[in-house]
Amino acid sequence: MTAVEAAGEPVEERPVWQHIAAAVAAEDVEALFGVIGLGNMQLAVHLASEYGVAYYPARHESGAISMADGYARATGRPGVCTVTAGPGLTNALTSLLEARRSATPLVLLAGQSAVDNPADNQYLEQERLLRSVDIDVEGYDGAAGIPGTIARTFSRARRERRPVVVNLPLDLQHTVVALPPEAQAPQSTGTTQAPADESVQALAALLSRARNPIVLAGRGAVVSGARSVLEELADRVGALLMTSGPAKGFFSGNPFSIGVAGGFSTRRALQHVEQADLVLCFGASLNPWQTQHGKLFPPNARLVHVDTDPDAIDRHLKADLGIVGDVSAVAAAVVKELAGRGVRHTGMRTEARTADLRAFGAADEWADASREQDLDPRTLTARLDAMLPAARTVASGDGICFGWSILGLSVPDEQGWLMMYGFQSLGHALGAAIGAAVGRPDRLAVATLGDGGLMMALSELDTAVRVGRPLVVIVYNDSAYGAEVFHLTHHFGGLPTDLVRFPDVDFAATARALGCQAVTVRKEADLEAVRRWLEAPSGTLLIDAKVTPEVWADWMFS
Template identity: 35%
Template sequence: MSQKQYVYQSIARAVKDHGTTTMFGLMGDANLFMVDSFVRDSGGRFVPAAHEGSTVLMASAYAHVSGKVGVATVTHGPALTNCMTALVETARGRAPLVILVGDTPADNPRHLQSIDQRDVVGSTGAGFEQLRTPATVAEDVARAFYRAQVERRPIVLNMPADFMWQEAEYAPQVLDVFMEPGGAADGDVLDNAIGMIASARRPLILAGGGAVAARDQLVRLADRLEAPVATTLQSKGLFNDHPYNLDIFGTLSTPAAYDLIAQSDCIICFGTSLHDFTTDRGKLMKDKRIIQIDVDPVAIGGGLHPDAALVADAGLTADKIMYWLDEAEIPASGFTRELEPGTLTAHIDGTGKAKEGFVNYVHALERLEDALPKDRLLVTDGGRFMTEVWCRISVSDPQSFVGTVNFGAIGLGLQEAMGASLAAPDRPVVLFSGDGGFMMGGINEFNTAVRLGLDLIVIIANDSAYGAEHIQFVDRKMDPSLTEFQWPSFVDVAKSLGGDGVEVRSNDQLEQALAAIETRKGPFLIELRLDPEDVPRMRI
C-alpha cells in the first residue's frame, strides 16, 4: 500500500525494507534528514564515524562478517572524494555495499561542493546509480541493493539534495535475488580437465575466496584424489582441520608447503583469480597442469593462462569431477600417502632475542597466538608487519578474517575492525596495525570505538618508521633517517581517547600485556616497540 511522504523518509524506509538494521555514516547537508528518519522512524542504528572513508570500510567489514549488504552514507563533494581509497579497496575486495551519497542541488551548478560524482565513482571501480525522481525512490534503492549483491561491489546511490523535502507516493519495492549463480561445468573442456586430473600423480587443490561455500565438496574431492589442500589469503582458515592442509598457498607458504607445491604436477584452482602473490609471479605454476574454476569470467586467465578454464560453480563442478572419476574407476593419486599429517603448516620459530628496549616481533606473535581469545575475529591493516601476522595468527574460518589488502594501502584497519565488531558484538576483535597505518587512519577512529564500547584489542607494531621504505634504504646502504619518526606514545594516546593500553619493550612486559588482555574493558591497545633493523622481511 502506497502513502505520500518526504523523499528523505522514503529513502530511509526503503533501506530498512531491505533488511538493513545498521548504517555507517557521517552526516552533512544532503543526508542528515535521511539518517534521522532511519533512526527515529525505522528503528535503525546509525554508527557515526569521524571520517567519511571510514564509513565505507566499516560497512565492508560488517558485510563480510554478517553476510549481509553493508550500508554507509556520506554527503556530497569532499565527503565523496574522502572515500576514494576506501571505494577502491572495497571494489577490489568485491564487497557488496550500498553507499548513499548526497549530491548538490541540480539548480545550483556553481555550488562550492559541486563535482561530477558519477565520474569520481567510476574511477574507483565502484558502481553508480542515480536517484531519478522523488517518485522512483523505492525502485532506485532496490536497484542499488540488487546490483550490490549480484555484482559484488560497492554501489553508490546518488541522492540530489533538492529532492529531500519533496513529497511523493511510496510503496515498498524489494527485488528478490537468487544468489547461487553458475552451474556445473560440462563439455569438452570438462573432459580435458578430468583427463589432466586423472593422469596427475601429485595433484593439489587450491581454494580461493570464491570457493568458501564449497568447502565440503572440495574436501571430498581432495580425499578422493589423495591430494593436499591449500587456500589463498582470502580464504584463510578454510581447511584448518584437514590433515593435509598446506595453509596459505604462495609467497606466504611455510618452507615445507612451498617445497611440496613445487613438487605437484596438477593444481585444481577453485574460486581464485591466481594473483601474483598466490603464484609467486608464476614460479609455483611452472611445468604444472593448471585447471581454473570460477563463476566470475573476469577471474579466468587474469594472472596466468590455465590449461583448462571452467566458468562454473565450484561445489557443483567438484562433485561432477568426482562422479566421473568414480565412473571411470580412476585410482587415487597416492600423493598424501607420502606425507605426514599436520607437518606442513609450521613456520620458523622466533628466537625471542632483541636489542635492549625492544621486543622480538616473531616471538611476540607466537605468544599472542596462544594468549588472544580463541573466538576472535582477526583484522589486519596493510604494511610491512602484516605478512607474519597472516602466517602466525590463526582464525577459525574465512569469515573471521578481514584483511585490508586489496589496494596496498595502509591506515584502513581500525575502521574495518569496528565494522567487524558491530557485525558480531559477542566476539572480540583483534586488529594488527603498523605505527604509520595507525597514525594515518587509526587515531581518528579509536575514540569512535571507545564511544561504542567495542571489545577491540589493537596491537601496534611500532618500529618508529615507515618500515617497508626503511629497509630499502638500508639494503642500498643509504641513510634511512627520512623514513624514521618520533611518534607519540600510542598507549598514552589510547588512554587520552578513553581506552587503555600497555607498552611492551621486553619479554617480561609482553607477558604482563598478555595478562592484561584478560581484564580489559573496552578498546585495549598493546604497543610492541620494535627495532626497525630486526623486523622480518615482507613475504610478498
C-alpha cells in the same frame, strides 16, 4: 511501515528522504555506519529514530566505509554506509576502492548538492568521479525513482559483490511525493553456473593421472560456499590444500592445509609445493602475489583454473585447462565423475608427509631477534596467537606488519580473516575491526596495523571507545614506514631512509587519552597485561608493541 503501506495502498505525501529510509529499512538493515552532514542528516536520523537501525558514527568518512566493509566481510551481509555531499564522498574514496578491489558487498548512500546549484561550495560531479575509479553508481529517473532504486542497489551489491553508490541530491531528497509501495527487487545471489560436461571429463582425466595434486581456493570458493565439496575432492585424490591471501581460514582445522599460497607461503609449505604435478585453482586470481610472480609452482606441474569469470582465466598465468563455472558446481561434478571412474589416490598424503604436517603444522621456526628495547615481530605474533581466544576476527593491513599477521595469527574460518589490503593502502584495519565487532559480537575483534597506519586512522580509536565492543588493537610500532625502509635499503641501492623514519610515539598514552586501555610491550613479560585483560575483555585494548626494526622475512624478497 504504516497500516496504509501494509495494505498496499499509496502512502501519504512525504519527502523523498523519508521514502528512502523506508526502502532501506525494508532491506532488514541492522547497522548503518557513517558521518553525518547536511546532505544525509535527515535520512540517517530517520533511519535510527523511526526504524530502529543502529547508527555507528565514525570520525572520518574513510573510517566509516572501512567499518561497513569490515561488517560485510565478517557477516556476509551487505555493509551500509552514509556520507554527506562533496568532501564527504571524496574523503571516502580510498576506502571505497579497498572495498571494490576486495569484492565487498557494500551500499553507500551519498548526499549530493542540489543538481541545479553548481555554485554550492560542496558541488561535485559525483557520478563522474565515482565511475572514473570503477565504483558503480545506481541511477534513477527523478525524485520518484530514488526509493525504488534502493532495492535494486542492495540486490546488485549482494549479487555482484561490489560497492554500489546511490547519490542523493538535496533538492530531490526534499521533494514531496506520494508513492505506491515499490515492488522489491529479488534478492538474488545469481544462478549457479554449471560447467560443461567435456570440461569435467577433462579435469577428471587429469586427476586420474596425477599423483601429487594441490587444491588452491580463493575468494570465488568462499563466495560459493565450497569448502566441504573441495575437501571431498581433495580427500579422493590425496591433495594438499592452500588458500589465497583473502581466503585465509577457509580450510582452518584441516590437517592437510598448508596455509596461504604465494609470497606468504612458509618455507615448509614450499617444500611440499615443489613436489606438485597438478594444481587445481578454484576461484583465485593467480596474481603475482599468489604465485610468487609465476615461480610458486614447479614448471612441469599442470595448472587448472576454475572461475565464474572467463576473463579471469589466463589473465595472470596460462592454464592447461580453464573451466568456466561456479566452484561448488564444478567440484561436485568432478567428484561424481571420479567416483564413477573408481578413482581414489593417496596422492600427496603419504605417511611421511602426514607425519611432517602433524608435527610442525604450517609455521616456520625462526631465530629470535628481540633486543632489550624491542621484541621480534614474529615472536610477538606467536605469543599473541597463543593468548587470543580461538573465536576471533582479525582485520589486517598496513605494509610490513600485514605479513606477520597473515603468517602468524590463526583464524577459525574465512569470515575470521579480513584482509584490508586490496588497494595496498594504509589505515583500514582499525575501522574494519570495529565493523566486525558490531557484526560478530560472538568473536573478539582484533586489528593489526603499523604505526603509520594507526596515525592515518587515529581518530577512530575514539569511535572504538564509543562503540564499546571488546576490541584489541595490535600496533607493530617500528617508528617508520617499514616497507619503505625495506625498499630503500634492498631495492633502490641502499638509499637513505631518514625520510621514512619517525620519532617513537607513545601510542599507549595517546590511546588512554581517548578512553582506551593500553599497554606498551618491549619484551615478552609485558604481555602479561594483555593476558589479564583477556580474562574479562571489555572496551578497547591497544597494544603498543615496540618491534625490532629490519627483521626481514622471506616474503619481502619475493
